[in-house]
Amino acid sequence: MAVDGFGRRVDYLRVSVTDRCNLRCVYCMPAEGVPWKTRSEILTFEEIERFTTAASAGGISKIRLTGGEPLVRAGIEDLVRRLRAVPGITSLAMTTNGTLLPRLAGDLVAAGLDGVNISLASLDPDVYSRVTRGGNVADVLAGIDAAFAAGLRPVKINVVVARSYEQDLVPFARLTMERPIHVRFIEYMPIGGEDDCGDIIEGSSAWTRADHVPSHEILAGLSARGAAAGFGALRPVDENEAPRGWGPASYYRFDRAVGTIGVISSLSHNFCDRCNRLRLTAEGKLRTCLFSDDEFDARHVLRHGTDEGLRSLIGAAVAAKPQWHNMRIGTLRRMSQIGG
Ligand code: SAM
Ligand code: SF4
Numbered sequence: 001m002a003v004d005g006f007g008r009r010v011d012y013l014r015v016s017v018t019d020r021c022n023l024r025c026v027y028c029m030p031a032e033g034v035p036w037k038t039r040s041e042i043l044t045f046e047e048i049e050r051f052t053t054a055a056s057a058g059g060i061s062k063i064r065l066t067g068g069e070p071l072v073r074a075g076i077e078d079l080v081r082r083l084r085a086v087p088g089i090t091s092l093a094m095t096t097n098g099t100l101l102p103r104l105a106g107d108l109v110a111a112g113l114d115g116v117n118i119s120l121a122s123l124d125p126d127v128y129s130r131v132t133r134g135g136n137v138a139d140v141l142a143g144i145d146a147a148f149a150a151g152l153r154p155v156k157i158n159v160v161v162a163r164s165y166e167q168d169l170v171p172f173a174r175l176t177m178e179r180p181i182h183v184r185f186i187e188y189m190p191i192g193g194e195d196d197c198g199d200i201i202e203g204s205s206a207w208t209r210a211d212h213v214p215s216h217e218i219l220a221g222l223s224a225r226g227a228a229a230g231f232g233a234l235r236p237v238d239e240n241e242a243p244r245g246w247g248p249a250s251y252y253r254f255d256r257a258v259g260t261i262g263v264i265s266s267l268s269h270n271f272c273d274r275c276n277r278l279r280l281t282a283e284g285k286l287r288t289c290l291f292s293d294d295e296f297d298a299r300h301v302l303r304h305g306t307d308e309g310l311r312s313l314i315g316a317a318v319a320a321k322p323q324w325h326n327m328r329i330g331t332l333r334r335m336s337q338i339g340g
Helices: 045-057 076-084 101-111 125-132 135-152 170-178 215-229 300-302 307-319
Strands: 013-016 062-066 092-094 113-119 155-161 181-187 235-237 249-253 259-264 276-282 285-287 295-298
Touching: 045 076, 045 276, 045 300, 045 307, 062 076, 076 092, 076 101, 076 155, 101 135, 101 307, 113 135, 125 135, 155 170, 170 181, 170 249, 170 259, 215 235, 215 249, 215 259, 235 285, 235 307, 249 295, 276 307, 285 300, 295 300, 295 307, 300 307
Parallel strands: 013 062, 013 276, 062 092, 092 113, 113 155, 155 181, 181 259
Antiparallel strands: 235 249, 249 259, 276 285, 285 295
8 A cells, every 4th residue: 555745545547648639629738739759758558567567566556547538549458458457456447538439438348448537528519619629529429328338337527617618517417317427527727827927837728817617606507507407406425425436526416317416626625635646647757746747757667677666666756746736836748748
């Protein structure tokens, strides 16, 4: 079991498998994209498997594959199969934009993937296309259907909320009435963006302070409009009933719903005291916090060191986890480069 310097048990590793993506979400990437890493810079599946084995020995039991878009990495189901076989890994999930799930969901389940988080900024085709710069919402809806049909569980929907996107959140609440879907509204975070003086930070996304919608406002709006739409009252969900991987979200449910509504209040209420995770970037940098640019060079150890060296690097990263995030100054990397 790995415990950091502030008594937090660290058992969760997010692994970015690529910095590439087939979309260009305004909250994540610039319109022109970012310069892709070369193939030799990116960890191979063998390297990710070896790192995961060392991490498992160091107390990690939950893995989430992310990116960039994990499903654009060729042979991703092979990586899922390898990680499923690593002793001590009890949960293996993925965060994806969902557009390629119609093609891949069956193979991913066969390879051993448990659940998916699917990112979807709006159910309105025009808003979705604008926020993703060209995406087709029908592809994601087909991806959600494919995830359910293939047996992936839980299926969670991640909605990054920003004032300027003019999103209608009620249709998301309606999704929870029909299926055991867990919709999580995520406060738009300054991954890049402007600093406290209003200066744009290098590598910034389009974040501005005015775009931040606090989670209490999201919940108040949903509660009133959901009740008017006949969904019943929106009430907090007991932790025992929340979807697997409770994580940083607080969960609620409309009286007549099957699924839940979650809010992830990264800005208005930070959840650092519950942080249980490390992040491995696609090029093998181990990060102690989404918002800290302190990185440990795991790729160097993977290519030139021993398993013992890997285990001590992971132990050092756990010990170096900061008590709180420093979102005030953002991060120099974009979300797609870290693995959100
Ligand atoms: N491509 C996949 C996807 O979109 O789900 C996985 C990678 S994406 C970087 C991981 C998560 O980060 C997604 O849920 C996305 O919505 C979220 N994300 C990206 N930029 C964000 C930002 N500035 N604030 C909050 N969440 C963000
Ligand atoms: Fe791609 Fe995901 Fe970033 Fe959107 S949020 S650009 S889908 S990596």
